[in-house]
Amino acid sequence: MEDLREDRPVDLVAALARARSPEPPGPDTPAGQAVRAWPGPPRPLAQASPTGLDLGMLLRLSLAAADDTGRLRPVSSAGALHPVDTQLVVGAGCSLPPGRYGYDPLRHRVHRLGPQPEGTPPGVTAELSVTARRTSSHYGHRAWPLLLLDTGHAAAALFLAARALGTDEPEVRLDGLTETPLATVHIPPPGERSPAPPDAGTRVPPPDDGTRVPCLDDGAGVPHPDAGARILHRDAGTRVPHPDGGARVPHPDGGIGIPGLDGGTGVPRLEGGTGVPRLEGGTRVPRPDGGARVPHPDAGARVPGLDGGTGVPRPDGGARVPHPDAGARVPGLEGGTRVPRPDAGARAPRPDGGTPVPDSQAGVGPPTPAELLARRSTPPPMPGTPPRDALRAVLTAAAGAGTGDLRWCAAVGPPQPALVALSADGTALRRIAAGEARPTLAVWAAGQAWLADAGAVLLARGCPADADAPHIRRAHLRAGFAVHLAHVTAQRHGLAARPVGSWQQADLGAALGAAPGRDFVVHGLALGTCHADEENTT
Structure with a gap:
């Protein structure tokens, strides 16, 4: 099982077909390092100013390990193997100087990798990729679906941590168009909505009537995972038996x-x-x-x-x-459209215009830090x-x-x-x-x-x-x-x-x-x- 970062492309269609087959995995193999070996010295995550984005707390609530083995974290992972690696592109308004950093979830430290790209918006963009060897060490050829699922879980953990810290709406890209990174989550500083990312193709226009999706998570709403992302172009693809x-x-x-x-x-x-x-x-x-x-x-x-x-x-x-x-489609957002967040005591409109959901079911606020740390x-x-x-x-x-x-x-x-x-x-x-x-x-x-x-x-x-x-x-x-x-x-x-x-x-x-x-x-x-x-x- 190749690492996605190596210059050896993976035939994902064939990998999924094999993962779905009755073929059992082989014996376990060495998983390698539990954390990617980032270059440079580790740096602590300083506390943010009252108006800045606290990256230390954001990562503590989402990806940081709570024990020395690294198995116990706020985010789910198949076999507690945690294959997801995180690079942070930090802009203005954060508790770290602008730049690109690699995150070490076991030690809760970062390694500076270089300057931030030109045009980096305020806040932080977490770029998520995977070290496939960690998961394939136990699951063998069944690893690839699990690697992708784990990446989605990590993106959701970052999203919920941002909501718990009271930031503006995070922007989550899960369009599947790139292998590295597999997903990105941009989190603006509290009270500051980030500008739109540089245009790289046609994008789904947001509606005029709001920015949030009603979601019965007892939270304040969940955005469409790829809202604002490129419109996806589906190729015919090769049929797999x-x-x-x-x-x-x-x-x-x-x-x-x-x-x-x-x-x-x-x-x-x-x-x-x-x-x-x-x-x-x-x-x-x-x-x-x-x-x-x-x-x-x-x-x-x-x-x-x-x-x-x-x-x-x-x-x-x-x-x-x-x-x-x-x-028919499951009730939800079609084409990246969002639905306004209901006000307290209001009734959340359904995306399809049906019967509104009572406010008692539409959620009462974002998750608390304690809830996220208690998730197991x-x-x-x-x-x-x-x-x-x-x-x-x-x-x-x-x-x-x-x-x-x-x-x-x-x-x-x-x-x-x-x-x-x-x-x-x-x-x-x-x-x-x-x-x-x-x-x-x-x-x-x-x-x-x-x-x-x-x-x-x-x-x-x-x-x-x-x-x-x-x-x-x-x-x-x-x-x-x-x-x-x-x-x-x-x-x-x-x-x-x-x-x-x-x-x-x-x-x-x-x-x-x-x-x-x-x-x-x-x-x-x-x-x-x-x-x-x-x-x-x-």
Whole structure:
């Protein structure tokens, strides 16, 4: 696995196809240094003036390690390997002299790399790239999606830290057009809106009616991730065959059957070689908690799906659940448009002009520093289905920040297992498929059995098999960004939460009866009402 900074381009299309395949990773390899070896002596981060941007606090709330190993940080990372490297382009109004710096998150120090580029605006621009070796040391060929997701999480951590410090609106670029840096976050000093960056192509014009996106993160709003960025040009791209070519997928535990979407009875292989796992020989699957086993269905039975867009058969033989319009968009920002931030006591208008969201759901302020420092990935298990209002808030936070190439839904557990999504006006949850999906997700998510008993699993879906490299980068960066904001939202609602980034053959669209290779799980967030420590002591 090459480092992105080396002059050896990565075939991202082929890398993603292989990461999605059932091929297991090889043995662990050395991860190398936990921090990039920046040249020059380290410099402390001085405290800012009352009117300046405190870079020390900004980084402490977002990227800095809280322990000597570097694993414990305010930002999520697959395997706590933290591959993201940060360069800071510092302009006027900051606690460091203008210039370019490399950041050391273990020692919370910076290394001056040179002068700032001409035309650098006030504030700081964080340029995010990755050292792929850290992640590939454990995940092998599955590393590339995780590297991109981790970068999106880091961008969101910087964004939330800026909001906690009361800066003007940060500008986040997640357009996927460049390999280095993969993403940038510009943060102006408090009370000073930065000028537009130099024009490098056609840009999405902001609307006249505001600058913020309503987001149920109990915060003051989340911007569209690439607002103000270049309009993306999609090439036709090379079509990539479905990773498994329709072959059967062995269970990670050695050929054990896979529970599935038909009321907990198992997912048979779909017709047409779509790559949905097939159960072999009627093998039963033990529950992760050692409880009852899930029986295998008759061989060759079909997964209940949205056949022809007509709906999902209910397990009890009742009415079908209408399939959502294939062309519909998850409520959120279209084309980089932003929505004004609601005033206190006001009702936040929906982007699609539907029913406004009550102010009690639209957020009461930005996150506090204490909340950001307390953010952690909950260790499993995390049972307990979240309340509908809390789940709707988490879905809205994700959909508001991760629009465009992604759609969002959640698999929920008892008493009514189903896949749910936001209603068209964003004020309620609607069911898009009936039946138990979590055990199948557990197998798709690198065989993490505990996921079968999570209270709910938020899912970002999209990124088809024929996506080109910019599309792949953009979808994964946005998914990481959105899941990080959703994670903080879940924390504010008292939920246990843990991001899930590694997915193999997770063709959710095909499992629901749509065309294969078009609608893969890109990222997930497991949710529950009971934390592991509570579960283990009761």
